Amino acid sequence: NIFERKVEERTPYVRLVEVGEDDTDPATWGKNWPVQYDSYKRTALLTKTRFGGHQGSESLPEEKIDRDPWLKRMFNGYAFSIDYRDRRGHAYMLHDQEETKRLSKPQSGSCLHCHASVMPLYRQLGGGDAMKGFEESSTLSYQEMSAKLHESGHAHPVSCVDCHDPTDMSLRVTRPGFVRGIQALAASDAPVPALASIQLWRDGKRSEPYDPNRDASRNEMRSYVCGQCHVEYYCGGKMPLTVPWGQGLTADAIEAFWDAATFPDGEAFVDYTHAETGAPVLKAQHPEFELWNQGVHARSGVTCADCHMPYVREGATKVSDHWVRSPLLNVNRACQTCHRTSEDELKQRADVIQQRNYDLMQRGGAAIVALIDAAVAAKANGVAPEVLAAAQKLQRRAQWRLDFIAAENSMGFHAPQEAARVLGEAIDYARQGEIVLLRGAQEDGEVAAGAAGR
Amino acid sequence: NIFERKVEERTPYVRLVEVGEDDTDPATWGKNWPVQYDSYKRTALLTKTRFGGHQGSESLPEEKIDRDPWLKRMFNGYAFSIDYRDRRGHAYMLHDQEETKRLSKPQSGSCLHCHASVMPLYRQLGGGDAMKGFEESSTLSYQEMSAKLHESGHAHPVSCVDCHDPTDMSLRVTRPGFVRGIQALAASDAPVPALASIQLWRDGKRSEPYDPNRDASRNEMRSYVCGQCHVEYYCGGKMPLTVPWGQGLTADAIEAFWDAATFPDGEAFVDYTHAETGAPVLKAQHPEFELWNQGVHARSGVTCADCHMPYVREGATKVSDHWVRSPLLNVNRACQTCHRTSEDELKQRADVIQQRNYDLMQRGGAAIVALIDAAVAAKANGVAPEVLAAAQKLQRRAQWRLDFIAAENSMGFHAPQEAARVLGEAIDYARQGEIVLLRGAQEDGEVAAGAAGR
């Protein structure tokens, strides 16, 4: 093609020091890329927006479970009912994990998968094979793994090497959990309108499994690097860390995946048994990548980095702002290059979206509490087992959906309509559960159990 | 406004014949503006999309109440349970109104407000004063008014003169119902992020009431002309045609307006009493203008005409396509002029939005039917009056919200998240109503009635 011309090859930086796969200390990389390093360090600053950043003191983010008591009620029987706080900047990820009272219950060594620059340790554990070390880690307790991490000298929060190839600084993903998850997604036939490279791979030979580092476009990598961690997961002792995308990325598809899943011991998959109702329920964690995928931004090729790491002019050059934070603190760069409207108007648009989502979510909170209350009462009155079972099934569906949006960190912004749809279903299932119990109490378990069947 | 640019070019024309306020026959105007007239006549063509246009035969659109039986159940006790069909092109508006079996019940003469080029008749009735004639019309029966219309020779569907000032062809609104509604909105302090001219008027002297024809921007007029008819209304015999915007344009604000409204005889406002449950309920009609106002398109200054009457290049000039129809039949002109993506992708985006809305709406239908069933059963078992009253209150809220989205004609597209939020609330209230009845049946009306209070 006569129009092709090589862009003038020029190294965009001078390498003062060599960096390699085992250099997890960002300070070392900072010698070569001081601008990015400086902004990276700013993630230690306290940020705060209406729903984002964190409320609470510099020392400790606010307890979500105190702010929204229905969360605590929903998690009754699980460590999240002990301590569950606002998230904050990347600089804190390791510290905040080590501080959480959730560790008063046994936790898996795999917790470090997303809270530290853990790859060298995985390789060490697996005798050079990171995948092996990754599986190994789930058999260790958090405390054992944590000790090894500190010995190994790699006790850093997410670092340059986790997202960048040290040879050429291009983006790459490193996390085994994500790689397995995205490969399962590619192998499925779930629609992926926002991830073109997966469709391309599906249409191809499929001789080798989908490899994000080989097959994804640069633009997709700008979201994949975040998808390494900002995703729903199972991270307990009974099986290796699992990212549940084998049937798709929607709340419904992931629920179907967990419903079909079994532990190695053959038992049906479950996160915990609700302390008051006895329902075998699921826990959703920060499905940012999953929800974003359902939105029109994702469909339009707008990536996490576009909004959370917008380019910023630094003197004579433009660099990616590594101060990963709420875009609402940065609307002119994070939104206005694409949206030609006032900063104020853009903030209001986001706020309207978040307010609607917040209201519907609180409605869901009231509904789930009512269901739990009804179940407790019904048990006290000796409700028929099949009636209770039907109600428990509905509680599982309702909680999953409510938690999916409550645990997601954009207060619905990443996919406004989808988030509202999921909350609408959550409310319906919670109320249906209550109805099943009330009908049951009227001595017709039949009808009730029937009514509950999907 | 950034979109003003899109409407700058004016089409030159030669006036072959004079047209005035009483020229309701579009053929006359067509002599001056043949291109617009040609496309205007195309509204007689049968159009069909997945959710838009109309299913059914050339002769008669499909019955909505047969396709979705829960609609029929919801409307039990009201004329809409007799006959309620898909809408179709403007050319049919008068014919379809004259054909509907809803006329087997007494209907107001004001029905013609939005189905015919009725202004000359209003002036005639009011002895020159259209506003007076407009009020007069509500005291006449549909049949009386219809007879006058045909005598008067103005029996045409919406015509040029209804949207255009014959002196200079500029847009103008003519319908008294709309003018009163928008003036009440302006006088209120409800937020109007999408209607800048109202905010301007509010910030001004307010010496005279807001006048859309004087105060609105040209871009706003591109939606106002449609807002003359594509709005929620009361159109019965007990008071003049009312457009209920005195507290705002959201489903909640309009509900609050009706809840506070009374008929001249002092009775509380109600559309009908549900035949099975006895609930005093509301009927929502095509709130396109209201829902559109809640969406990001409206906030961005994207008007009805932009999508439903896109500019079409005619040689060196451009004209507005007067073949008002579904934009999904016209994506390259209706969407691609603003969106940098393929026709196929845009169709899919709209389809995903509509599918989610459809699913949630069907869920709402199941919930409302369950509530009505429960009420019937409870009445049979002699439920306590205060319990029934509480359930009826909830039925009114639930039906209003469900109908607001079901009667709206874009299947949620005009404001996807808001539509889902409203449906989520509808489901919640319907289920709460059922719960109140079941609890009531357990001999504790107290709790129940309490639980129902907002």
Added chain:
Amino acid sequence: MGTLPLALAVCVGIAAGIGGYTFRYAKGLSYLQTDPKACVNCHIMRPQYDAWQKASHHHVAVCVDCHLPHDFVRKYLAKAENGWRHGEKFTTQRFVEPIVVQAKGRAILQENCLRCHEDLVHAIVGARAGISDDLPCTHCHAGVGHGEKTGIGGPLSNEERRAAR
């Protein structure tokens, strides 16, 4: 502008088969000028012309700065090529509306963004970047030339003129 390239382009253009009619109508020679007015000799370019005047670059860049390649020979080849294609399409009215920059046109755009802004963006035009990259400048800066997307839909097609089902 020198006569050699002009002659060259005209030859190429004519050889490429520009109908005399179009050439007169559209002042096909306009393809050998840099004056934006030359582009609006085709009313079809009017929306972009109007929008360009209100966009951020109108005082620093004209149409050809962004839409035509800038090394000598290819510039005139492209002009002739476009001149022929646009002209041909314009006379036959066979083109998709709203007009949208095609892949080739996008590559030229990207190249021109870099031509003027290389110093600023060298840091972000990383290893996996370049003009064949899927993260072009217009991913974020689509508005630099014309602000919001411009262009209008074409006239009703024959299918549409017949019943629409």
